[in-house]
Amino acid sequence: EAQVTQNPRYLITVTGKKLTVTCSQNMNHEYMSWYRQDPGLGLRQIYYSMNVEVTDKGDVPEGYKVSRKEKRNFPLILESPSPNQTSLYFCASSLSPSSYEQYFGPGTRLTVT
């Protein structure tokens, strides 16, 4: 089954404690991205990757890191989480960002206290 998986689905953590949210896709997609969704603000792109070892900042990259060492995986790293990073996070993949369907993971609900 074609899918994007994220882990964990729910996470409550404390300020400053490093965390990683994993994302994996089994569709051999080149394009992957991370979004956060907040009430009234919609989906905002954090980082995206056009291919292995190629990543770029989205609209709200501050406080986040990513890596793309393999095509299928695109982890999101919060080195020192802060309460303003409390949000719903989605990973997505597609053949390209322009004309093809974006497949989203189920989401990770993160709370930073």
Next chain:
Amino acid sequence: RKEVEQDPGPFNVPEGATVAFNCTYSNSASQSFFWYRQDCRKEPKLLMSVYSSGNEDGRFTAQLNRASQYISLLIRDSKLSDSATYLCVVNTGTDKLIFGTGTRLQVFP
């Protein structure tokens, strides 16, 4: 001005009604347009792409008006299961997609 703007709603309509949403975009160089559906706290899923000539998929019709820079989504014969948030998505010709904040639809019996 936001790059992609939508009326947040909610649009409360009875079953069987016809409802239409608009979405405006600011970048005239935008190339690709989509409607996604998002159920509460779930991931967005593609509803339909929007082509220059307009396209229809069952009860759903999407239209693009480049001159006025907006896209529309028309839902005919609304079902209870159509209740969701509808996201307008625009590709401006770069490597990024811009998502609208969504329009919430609530269909009641």
